[in-house]
Every structure is written in C-alpha cells, then in structure tokens.
Amino acid sequence: MTESTEILPSSIIALDSRYLFRWEEAQQAHVLLYPEGLVKLNDTAAAILELCDGKTSVEDLASHLAAKFDGDDIETIQTGVFKFLEVAHAKGWIRINP
Numbered sequence: 078m079t080e081s082t083e084i085l086p087s088s089i090i091a092l093d094s095r096y097l098f099r100w101e102e103a104q105q106a107h108v109l110l111y112p113e114g115l116v117k118l119n120d121t122a123a124a125i126l127e128l129c130d131g132k133t134s135v136e137d138l139a140s141h142l143a144a145k146f147d148g149d150d151i152e153t154i155q156t157g158v159f160k161f162l163e164v165a166h167a168k169g170w171i172r173i174n175p
Contacts, residue, residue: 082166084135089133090172097111098127106119107120124142135158
C-alpha cells in the first residue's frame with residue numbers, strides 16, 4: 078500500500094511515529110522530539126500539529142483553527158495550513174492518509 082503524497086481537504090494527517098509532539102519546559106515551546114534531536118515549533122506550527130491526530134481531515138483542521146482564532150478568513154487559514162503540511166510532509170514529520 079502506497080501512501081498518498083498529495084494533501085487534499087479530505088486527507089487525514091497523522092504525526093509520523095518517529096516523532097513525539099510535546100511541550101518542552103526547557104524550551105518554553107512545543108517541540109517535535111526524534112532520536113537525533115528536536116525541532117522547536119512556533120505557536121502556529123504547534124496548533125496545526127496538535128490536530129494531526131490521524132482522525133481529523135485537513136478541512137476540519139482548518140475550520141477548527143479558524144474558529145479558535147475568532148473566525149479569521151477560512152481560505153487564508155486553509156492556504157497556510159496546506160503550505161505548512163506540505164513542508165512538514167517533505168521533512169517527514171507527518172504522514173498522509175487518503
């Protein structure tokens with residue numbers, strides 16, 4: 078079974094099992110931990126990755142973020158989410174389930 082590489086509104090995104098998402102007190106930030114080190118995340122990246130639970134579609138993820146940020150323009154948020162997820166996928170942080 079091959080994993081899709083195209084991120085669609087209906088795609089379900091999950092954190093890759095090699096990474097652990099958590100709050101790191103020493104960094105005062107959310108991070109992705111992996112065997113070779115860590116990635117310190119900004120608030121936006123953390124908000125997106127927190128919703129990459131393997132159950133939530135990209136469309137629902139963007140809608141949730143729009144509601145969280147007082148109904149900001151859903152199209153702008155969705156565009157930002159897609160761009161971030163494309164980068165996160167290229168870096169191997171996430172996997173895409175069709």
